[in-house]
Structures are given as C-alpha cells and as structure tokens.
Amino acid sequence: xxxxxxxxxxxxxxxxxxxxxxxxxxxxxxxxxxxxxxxxxxxxxxxxxxxxxxxxxxxxxxxxxxxxxxxxxxxxxxxxxxxxxxxxxxxxxxxxxxxxxxxxxxxxxxxxxxxxxxxxxxxxxxxxxxxxxxxxxxxxxxxxxxxxxxxxxxxxxxxxxxxxxxxxxxxxxxxxxxxxxxxxxxxxxxxxxxxxxxxxxxxxxxxxxxxxxxxxxxxxxxxxxxxxxxxxxxxxxxxxxxxxxxxxxxxxxxxxxxxxxxxxxxxxxxxxxxxxxxxxxxxxxxxxxxxxxxxxxxxxxxxxxxxxxxxxxxxxxxxxxxxxxxxxxxxxxxxxxxxxxxxxxxxxxxxxxxxxxxxxxxxxxxxxxxxxxxxxxxxxxxxxxxxxxxxxxxxxxxxxxxxxxxxxxxxxxxxxxxxxxxxxxxxxxxxxxxxxxxxxxxxxxxxxxxxxxxxxxxxxxxxxxxxxxxxxxxxxxxxxxxxxxxxxx
Amino acid sequence: xxxxxxxxxxxxxxxxxxxxxxxxxxxxxxxxxxxxxxxxxxxxxxxxxxxxxxxxxxxxxxxxxxxxxxxxxxxxxxxxxxxxxxxxxxxxxxxxxxxxxxxxxxxxxxxxxxxxxxxxxxxxxxxxxxxxxxxxxxxxxxxxxxxxxxxxxxxxxxxxxxxxxxxxxxxxxxxxxxxxxxxxxxxxxxxxxxxxxxxxxxxxxxxxxxxxxxxxxxxxxxxxxxxxxxxxxxxxxxxxxxxxxxxxxxxxxxxxxxxxxxxxxxxxxxxxxxxxxxxxxxxxxxxxxxxxxxxxxxxxxxxxxxxxxxxxxxxxxxxxxxxxxxxxxxxxxxxxxxxxxxxxxxxxxxxxxxxxxxxxxxxxxxxxxxxxxxxxxxxxxxxxxxxxxxxxxxxxxxxxxxxxxxxxxxxxxxxxxxxxxxxxxxxxxx
Numbered sequence: 001x002x003x004x005x006x007x008x009x010x011x012x013x014x015x016x017x018x019x020x021x022x023x024x025x026x027x028x029x030x031x032x033x034x035x036x037x038x039x040x041x042x043x044x045x046x047x048x049x050x051x052x053x054x055x056x057x058x059x060x061x062x063x064x065x066x067x068x069x070x071x072x073x074x075x076x077x078x079x080x081x082x083x084x085x086x087x088x089x090x091x092x093x094x095x096x097x098x099x100x101x102x103x104x105x106x107x108x109x110x111x112x113x114x115x116x117x118x119x120x121x122x123x124x125x126x127x128x129x130x131x132x133x134x135x136x137x138x139x140x141x142x143x144x145x146x147x148x149x150x151x152x153x154x155x156x157x158x159x160x161x162x163x164x165x166x167x168x169x170x171x172x173x174x175x176x177x178x179x180x181x182x183x184x185x186x187x188x189x190x191x192x193x194x195x196x197x198x199x200x201x202x203x204x205x206x207x208x209x210x211x212x213x214x215x216x217x218x219x220x221x222x223x224x225x226x227x228x229x230x231x232x233x234x235x236x237x238x239x240x241x242x243x244x245x246x247x248x249x250x251x252x253x254x255x256x257x258x259x260x261x262x263x264x265x266x267x268x269x270x271x272x273x274x275x276x277x278x279x280x281x282x283x284x285x286x287x288x289x290x291x292x293x294x295x296x297x298x299x300x301x302x303x304x305x306x307x308x309x310x311x312x313x314x315x316x317x318x319x320x321x322x323x324x325x326x327x328x329x330x331x332x333x334x335x336x337x338x339x340x341x342x343x344x345x346x347x348x349x350x351x352x353x354x355x356x357x358x359x360x361x362x363x364x365x366x367x368x369x370x371x372x373x374x375x376x377x378x379x380x381x382x383x384x385x386x387x388x389x390x391x392x393x394x395x396x397x398x399x400x401x402x403x404x405x406x407x408x409x410x411x412x413x414x415x416x417x418x419x420x421x422x423x424x425x426x427x428x429x430x431x432x433x434x435x436x437x438x439x440x441x442x443x444x445x446x447x448x449x450x451x452x453x454x455x456x457x458x459x460x461x462x463x464x465x466x467x468x469x470x471x472x473x474x475x476x477x478x479x480x481x482x483x484x485x486x487x488x489x
Numbered sequence: 490x491x492x493x494x495x496x497x498x499x500x501x502x503x504x505x506x507x508x509x510x511x512x513x514x515x516x517x518x519x520x521x522x523x524x525x526x527x528x529x530x531x532x533x534x535x536x537x538x539x540x541x542x543x544x545x546x547x548x549x550x551x552x553x554x555x556x557x558x559x560x561x562x563x564x565x566x567x568x569x570x571x572x573x574x575x576x577x578x579x580x581x582x583x584x585x586x587x588x589x590x591x592x593x594x595x596x597x598x599x600x601x602x603x604x605x606x607x608x609x610x611x612x613x614x615x616x617x618x619x620x621x622x623x624x625x626x627x628x629x630x631x632x633x634x635x636x637x638x639x640x641x642x643x644x645x646x647x648x649x650x651x652x653x654x655x656x657x658x659x660x661x662x663x664x665x666x667x668x669x670x671x672x673x674x675x676x677x678x679x680x681x682x683x684x685x686x687x688x689x690x691x692x693x694x695x696x697x698x699x700x701x702x703x704x705x706x707x708x709x710x711x712x713x714x715x716x717x718x719x720x721x722x723x724x725x726x727x728x729x730x731x732x733x734x735x736x737x738x739x740x741x742x743x744x745x746x747x748x749x750x751x752x753x754x755x756x757x758x759x760x761x762x763x764x765x766x767x768x769x770x771x772x773x774x775x776x777x778x779x780x781x782x783x784x785x786x787x788x789x790x791x792x793x794x795x796x797x798x799x800x801x802x803x804x805x806x807x808x809x810x811x812x813x814x815x816x817x818x819x820x821x822x823x824x825x826x827x828x829x830x831x832x833x834x835x836x837x838x839x840x841x842x843x844x845x846x847x848x849x850x851x852x853x854x855x856x857x858x859x860x861x862x863x864x865x866x867x868x869x870x871x872x873x874x875x876x877x878x879x880x881x882x883x884x885x886x887x888x889x890x891x892x893x894x895x896x897x898x899x900x901x902x903x904x905x906x907x908x909x910x911x912x913x914x915x916x917x918x919x
Contacts, residue, residue, distance in 0.1 A: 073543070388837070403851035406818060416842040416859050421833035424862035429846065429855075 008373075008404050015344045015374070017285050019316075022251030025111045025221050029140065032089035034224075038062065041194060044089050044141075048163045048197075051170060061183045061193035068187045074350040075379045075411060076319045078292060081257060088195045090222040091142040108144050112137055115219065115248060133244075134159055136216040138229060141197035148212065155211050157241075158203040162230055165201035172203055176234055180263040180300045180327070188259040188321075189296040192228045196261065199229035204239035204270070218247035218258075220280075220291070226257035233263070235270035237303065242273040248316070249281040252289050255318060259294045268303030268330065273311070276324075280316035287346025287375070290318025297324035301333035301362075309336040310353065318347060323381065325354035328362035328393075335364040343376035343408070352382035352413075357393035357423065366397040373404035379411040386423035393423035400429065501536050503557035505529070507665075508632050511560065515635065516613070524616030528631035531623060538625045547809040547841050548751050548780040550625070554723065558663040558695045560633065561590035578715070578906050583653035583683055586640070590659055591668035591696075593638050606646030606678070610639045615669050619701045619729030621755055626725050630699040633667040644675035644705075651681035651903075656698065658688030658718070665695040672702045672710075676733075679709035681900065686726075686746075688719040693748075697725040702740075706733040706760055713903060715910065718746035720775070726752045732792075734760030739897060741768040744779050745910055754783035758820070762791040768894045769798035770907070772914045773806035773838075780809040785827075787820040787853075796827040799894045801887055802838035803918065813845040814855055821850050827857040832864060832890055834883070884915040 032043045041062055045055040070081070092105060134148035136159065143161030152159045158169060165173050183193045200216040220227050235241055249256065258280065264272050274297075283290025293316075299308035310324040326335030337353040349372075355364035364384065372378035378401060386393045401410035416425050442452030497505075508529050512522070537554060538545035584603055587594045599609055615634045620627045642648060658666060674680055682702070688694045696718070704710050718724050724747040732738055742752055756765055765785065773779055785794045800808045810829040831840040844857035864886055872882035891911050898904045 401846075401848070403848065405851060408851075409847070409849045411848065412844075412846040412857070414842075414844060414859070416861060417839070418831075418833065418841075418861045419837075419839040421836055421838060421863045423833075425842075425860065427842070427844070427857075427859040429844075429857050 021248035024250035028093045035084040065190040076348040087225040090140040090225045133213045136200045143198045156205045162199045162201045188294040192261045196230040199231045202233040207238040210241040215244040220249040231262040238269045240271045244275045262297040264299035266306035271307040273309045275311040278314045283318040293317035295322040300327045304330045307334040311338045314341040320349045331359040337366045339368045342371045343378045344374045347376040350379040354383040357386040357390040361392040368399040370401040372408040377409045381413045383415040385417040386420045391422045395425045397427040500557040528628040531628040558665040561664040564589040583651040588656045591666040606643040634669040637669045640672045642674045642678040645677045648680040653683040656686045658694045663693040669699045674704045674708040676705040677707045681711045684714040690719040693721045695723045701729040703731045704736040709737045712740040722747040724750040728754045730756040732763035737764045739766040744771040749778045751780040758789045758792040761789045765794040767796045771800035774803040777806045782811040787816045787823045791822045794825045798829045800831045803834040805837040811843040816848045818849040821852045823853040825855040831861045
C-alpha cells in the first residue's frame with residue numbers, strides 16, 4: 001500500500017527546499033593553491049606544523065591514490081569529479097588553530113550560534129536543559145574551537161582537534177592512525193589520508209566514563225573546497241564515550257566534496273557510541289549543487305566484550321556513500337547499526353554497514369530505515385560475514401524502505417556470508433517477523449497489527465535515538481515517528 | 490588509469506577456438522550464424538566472468554573453469570537406447586524427450602509419440618528470446634549450441650502426462666555439452682515439464698544448457714529441474730521464463746549432483762496479474778560448489794512472485810544464493826516475497842546469501858528473508874531423548890527442512906519422487 005499521509009507530510013517538511021542552514025558567512029580565509037600535488041600536501045602539513053613521519057605518510061597515500069580508480073559499484077551517478085579543480089585547504093584567517101575561546105573570531109561564533117551550536121561553555125543547548133556537551137567546531141579545514149577541554153582533562157579524557165593531537169600526543173596518533181582504515185583502504189579513504197586537514201581526536205584512558213557528551217560540528221563555508229576531516233577515537237579498557245557529529249553547508253550551485261575517515265578503536269570492555277546527524281546541503285529542487293558525501297567509517301572492537309554502536313540520521317547531501325562498519329575481533333564483542341536515511345529531491349543515498357564477525361560469540365544488530373521521496377534513490381547495501389573461527393556469532397538485520405511517489409526508487413543489497421556452522425544469521429526486510437508474543441500482546445489490547453508493528457519497531461529505534469544529544473534529537477524524533485505503513489522491504 | 494588489456498585465459502582461448510571449428514562444421518544459415526557471431530563477440534569482449542563482475546562475485550568462472558573440455562560429438566542415432574534416462578525419478582509416467590550429449594534423439598519418431606497439441610522441432614537460430622544475451626554464460630550457450638530444439642504446446646491444450654526433457658552425458662572422457670531448448674506454451678494451455686541432467690561419476694564433464702519457457706496469457710506451467718550430474722561435473726544452466734497476462738508458472742530446481750554448478754534464472758512478467766513461484770532444494774556435500782542466481786523482473790502491474798530456496802551444506806561445500814526482485818515503475822500492486830534458508834551441517838561448510846530488492850513503484854509489497862545457521866540443538870535433543878540416534882535425528886530435521894520447498898508442487902507423485910531423492914542423499918550422508 002502507499003505511504004500514509006502523515007509520513008508524506010513529515011518527509012515534505014524536510015524537503016530539499018526547506019534547507020535551513022544554507023546561509024554562508026563572509027569571512028576572510030586562506031587557501032592552499034588549487035589542485036592536488038605534493039606541494040599542496042607539503043603546504044597543508046607545514047601549516048599544521050606536522051612531524052616528518054606524518055608528511056611521509058601523506059605523500060605515500062598520494063602516491064597510492066594516483067594508482068587507484070574511483071569506485072563505481074555504488075548505485076549513484078554524478079558527473080566526473082575534477083580533483084585538480086578543488087581547494088584542499090581553506091581556513092579562516094583569524095581564529096584558526098587552537099585558540100582559547102575568547103580569541104575566536106566573533107564572526108565565527110555568530111555563525112555557529114546561528115547553527116545552534118554554542119561555543120561558550122556556560123551556554124545551554126537549545127531544548128536540552130541541563131545537558132552539557134563538549135564541542136569541537138570545525139570550519140572548512142580547521143578546528144576553530146574546542147569547549148570544556150580543561151574539565152575533560154581533569155577526568156583524563158583527551159578531546160582536541162587531530163592537528164593538536166599530532167603535536168601533543170604523537171605517540172597515540174602514530175600508534176592508532178590508519179590502523180582501522182588503512183591508507184590504501186579505498187579511493188576516498190586514500191585521498192583523505194593524503195590531504196586530511198582537521199577533525200577530532202578522543203582518547204579515553206582505562207576505566208574512564210566520559211563525564212559528558214562529546215561532539216564535533218562540521219561546517220563547510222568556502223566555495224570550491226572539499227572538506228577532508230579525520231576522526232580518531234580510542235577507548236581504552238573499560239571506558240565509555242558517546243560522540244555525536246553534525247554537519248551543514250551553505251547553499252551553492254556547485255557540488256562540493258566531503259571525504260572523511262572515521263576510525264574507532266574499542267579495547268577490552270570499552271564502549272563507543274557514535275551518532276551522526278548528517279545535514280549537508282542536499283542540492284536544490286532540480287538537483288543542482290549539494291555535497292558529495294563519500295565517507296569511510298569503521299570501528300574496530302579490538303578487545304573482549306567491547307561494543308561499538310553507530311547511529312545515523314541521514315537527511316542531507318546530494319550523494320551519500322557511507323558504510324559505517326564494525327570489525328568484531330574481540331570475543332563477545334558487539335556491533336550495532338541504526339540508520340534512518342531520508343532522501344528527497346534528486347538526492348542519492350547508498351548507505352549501509354558491514355559487520356565482520358571474527359571473534360567468538362560476537363553479536364551484531366542492524367536496523368535500517370530508508371525513506372525515498374521525490375526523484376531520489378535510496379539504497380541499503382550491507383555485508384554480514386562470519387569468519388571460520390567466529391563460533392556462536394549472531395546477527396539480526398532488519399531493513400525497511402518506504403517509497404513516497406512514483407519517481408523514486410528503493411533498493412536493498414545485503415550480502416550475508418557465513419563460514420561457520422554455529423553462526424546464526426537472520427536477515428529480514430519485512431515487518432512481519434517481529435516476535436509473535438509482542439505482537440500478540442499489542443493486538444490483544446486493541447491495536448491493529450500495523451499499529452502494533454510500528455509501536456514495537458519505533459519503540460526499539462527510539463530507545464537509541466532518544467539518547468541523541470543536542471537539538472538534533474527533536475528532528476530525529478520526528479523522523480522516527482514516520483510510520484512504517486506501506487513499507488516495501 | 491586505463492583499463493588493462495584483457496589477458497585471455499587458456500579456457501577462453503579454447504572456447505573461442507571451439508567456436509571457430511563449430512562455425513566451419515555447421516551449415517551456413519544466415520539467421521543462426523549472425524546471432525552466434527554476435528554472441529561470440531560479446532563473450533570475446535567480456536571473457537569469462539570473474540569475481541569483480543557483481544553477478545559472478547561468488548562464482549568466479551575465470552578461476553573455476555581452468556580447462557574448456559572439447560565439444561562432445563553428436564551421438565549415433567541409437568546411442569540413446571542404451572542409456573536409461575531419469576530412472577532416479579522413480580516410476581513417474583512421462584513422455585520422454587531424450588538428449589544425449591546435447592543432441593535430441595529419435596527426432597523423427599518422437600513427433601508421432603507426443604500427445605495431441607504438442608509439437609517438437611529444430612531451428613538453426615540460437616538467439617535468446619528471454620535470456621539475457623549479454624550474460625557471458627548465455628552468450629557461450631548461444632554461440633556453441635548446434636541448434637535450438639523447440640517445443641510447442643498449442644492454445645488451450647492441457648497436456649496430461651508430464652513432458653520429460655532428459656539430458657544425458659554419455660562420456661568416457663571429459664567433454665563439453667551445449668544445448669538450447671525453447672518451450673512455448675499457448676494461450677490457456679497447461680503442462681508439466683520435467684528436466685533432468687545425468688552424467689557419469691569421476692569424469693570432468695562440462696555442460697552449458699539454456700532453457701526458455703514462454704507462457705502465453707492464461708497458460709499454466711510447472712517445471713521441475715533435477716541436477717543429478719556426476720560428481721566431477723561442471724554444470725552451467727540458464728532458465729528464462731516469460732509470463733503472459735494471468736499466466737501461472739512454477740519452477741523448482743533440485744541440486745543433487747555436480748562438483749560445480751550455477752543455475753541462473755531470469756523471470757520476466759510480460760503480462761499483468763501473472764503468478765510466479767520459484768523453489769529450490771540444494772543438497773551439498775564434499776567440496777562442492779553450487780550457485781543459484783535469479784532475477785525476477787516485475788515489469789507489469791499486479792504480479793505475484795514467491796521464492797523459497799532451501800539449502801543444506803555439509804563437509805567443505807559452498808552454497809550461494811543470489812536473488813533479485815526488480816519492480817519497474819508502474820508495476821503497481823506487485824506482491825513479491827523471497828526467502829532463502831540454509832543449514833550448515835559442518836564446521837567447514839559455507840553459505841553466501843544476497844537477496845536484493847530494486848523497487849521503483851510505491852504501491853507494492855516486497856520482502857525478502859535470509860537465514861543461515863546450524864540445526865537447532867533443542868530439536869535434536871528432543872528427538873534424541875526419544876531414543877533416535879543423532880545422525881537419524883539430524884536426517885529427520887533435514888528432511889522436513891528441505892521438504893517445505895516441495896509443498897507447492899501440484900502432483901503428489903512428483904513430490905514423492907523428489908522426496909525420495911532427498912532421502913537418498915540423507916542415506917548417502919549417514
């Protein structure tokens with residue numbers, strides 16, 4: 001059956017022409033020369049005062065990148081990207097680098113204020129009373145401010161921009177950088193390794209539960225630039241952190257490239273919760289402009305009983321190409337992936353996850369909801385695999401798609417590979433397989449089956465999303481409320 | 490970054506040489522020849538598909554097909570009589586249409602034995618009508634099949650006894666067989682088709698069989714295919730199905746033999762409100778590799794499709810299921826459900842599932858499911874607590890697991906015969 005009116009209205013409310021963050025800030029900035037070359041990489045590295053090993057690492061990545069071809073297996077179409085026509089570094093002239101909050105350019109503060117991101121520590125987040133969130137604000141290629149650093153340091157938590165981490169904690173960066181997403185992992189990750197500019201670095205020492213939510217806010221402002229951030233989060237034994245990233249960009253006619261790499265490492269008994277609210281400019285109604293979001297995100301559950309959970313709410317970007325993955329290496333480790341992807345206008349989404357079960361008794365859970373409207377295409381692409389030694393591995397996957405209108409498409413491409421007899425994998429793309437007893441309980445109390453299914457599934461996902469910090473939670477909640485009625489598997 | 494020039498593998502070169510030899514041997518008939526040439530050009534451009542080609546990701550033919558066996562010679566006119574076809578199907582009473590090494594036997598006499606309304610013929614043209622000519626396996630089949638055997642069921646005719654297409658490999662040494670059969674079922678006609686493939690053990694036979702079944706409006710067809718090839722066989726097969734308005738088709742594929750097999754199905758909804766059912770039973774042991782790949786293309790509104798594939802994988806065997814449901818724009822009210830379930834019986838067995846959906850219409854119901862796991866220990870315990878030995882308890886559970894895929898068959902006789910094949914495999918296992 002077709003989608004219900006309520007859902008149609010909700011999706012319309014976040015249609016591409018309703019994009020609220022499309023303003024641009026006029027701020028003087030400094031750029032690297034156009035194009036991609038060893039000189040540009042030298043320039044970026046020099047700007048950041050990086051050690052020789054990192055420069056060599058970048059140059060090696062560039063050399064490897066030149067031998068790679070752009071992948072074409074995803075269900076997305078776009079004109080050829082001219083990598084030599086981009087600026088790989090753009091930074092506000094004033095206030096760049098690790099300034100104390102008082103030194104940050106007021107123009108930048110105003111921009112982030114307008115975006116609802118408070119860069120003053122005493123400020124309270126809109127709609128979230130009493131909640132304190134430490135923010136690392138990245139503007140084009142540099143981190144402009146990080147809040148609550150001292151307080152976090154008291155707990156032993158390191159939270160800073162990655163450039164700062166390279167200077168202050170080189171041993172940690174050198175040990176873990178590229179250990180989850182190798183330099184030559186894929187075309188875009190290799191490009192990122194060569195030119196990454198800023199991003200966040202988090203280190204949690206043994207047994208520390210991070211006292212507040214951590215968050216990074218990415219803003220692209222300059223024209224003709226790409227943003228290449230790199231995030232590295234290390235949770236040492238028994239620690240816990242919840243991290244959120246948000247992102248927006250001005251409305252522009254051109255397509256801009258965003259190729260990020262995120263690496264998560266969870267050691268024994270550690271837990272990382274990584275949430276994304278992706279709201280890059282999606283292009284206009286005719287499909288002009290918008291961000292190309294080609295992102296490599298991967299978490300490594302390296303230790304026993306570790307857990308990595310990805311939550312993503314994807315509403316922006318002209319093209320989304322991202323597969324947050326979990327390598328379940330440690331015995332009893334857990335991976336989770338919750339995703340809601342809404343595409344509208346001419347957006348193209350090709351997203352999903354990979355759960356690689358290597359250790360014993362590893363568990364993964366995938367819940368994905370895709371909603372396609374307008375002329376958009378929405379694809380779920382995922383891999384669940386069990387290695388020979390992954391005895392007792394368990395996976396449950398549920399992906400639902402919903403189409404609104406006649407001109408959009410929804411696709412599901414799951415790969416399920418099992419090399420171990422005691423691994424149990426279940427994949428379903430319908431709403432019928434919810435536990436019978438739960439369904440019975442609801443229907444017995446007068447709900448019809450459709451309502452009961454929506455209640456159970458939404459309740460399940462809501463559980464996770466209610467924990468999303470910041471005002472994004474409000475928007476995310478609205479999306480979650482979108483009915484499953486009429487979903488097509 | 491230019492694409493590297495393809496290096497031809499030994500098998501690719503041999504296949505191309507075989508084509509050249511066959512071309513000289515066959516009569517120069519313009520129609521058939523041009524389709525062959527085009528197909529060979531398609532193959533020459535792509536070569537054997539490898540794991541980088543999405544549809545062949547799990548069955549890398551470039552790697553698996555190292556040697557192309559020589560083409561089988563046409564058997565003498567009496568060869569068929571020495572081989573008893575389809576004995577493993579029990580006492581099913583059917584009209585037998587026997588192919589030895591890909592060639593139709595007793596072609597002249599056959600026409601008079603077939604029931605009224607059924608006609609059989611042969612044409613030189615091997616161009617595919619339903620199958621995808623760009624697929625490398627289909628292209629090879631087009632290029633290297635000597636002819637197309639056509640089977641027609643006239644309008645409104647209900648064929649009572651099943652028609653049994655029995656393919657037999659009569660080989661003493663490795664050989665390759667290519668054959669193409671095209672079945673056309675007239676408006677409102679109905680028929681049951683059996684298709685069996687047999688061959689000797691211990692001989693590395695190769696086969697590439699293409700079957701097309703076109704069901705016209707309101708036609709009904711039940712198609713049961715049994716792969717009982719020898720234990721060293723390399724079997725490639727393609728099935729093209731086309732369904733007219735309100736047509737109703739069932740195709741069941743049972744895998745018992747072959748060292749390496751790949752069965753691909755392309756089912757197209759050419760008319761509205763047609764019904765399709767695809768079922769599969771796979772029994773794999775040793776180091777065998779079996780791939781079932783299917784595409785269900787809902788191009789017309791109101792279609793219904795159901796797929797149920799059950800596979801048990803033992804020893805070091807490797808099973809693959811790839812299923813794709815496409816719902817084209819305007820194919821509203823489509824109802825599609827696909828299920829693949831696998832049981833892994835040993836530590837080294839592996840299963841890969843890829844159930845895909847590609848949907849462009851908003852008022853449809855489509856779903857898929859895939860499961861993979863070991864036998865339920867609780868169920869085993871229940872049976873063993875009642876004094877049934879472990880191996881036997883396993884057999885009971887496997888039998889009922891696989892049996893589900895046979896339930897939609899309309900003929901009890903046929904269901905029993907296929908059930909017998911499952912039992913024989915279970916006996917072989919224990």
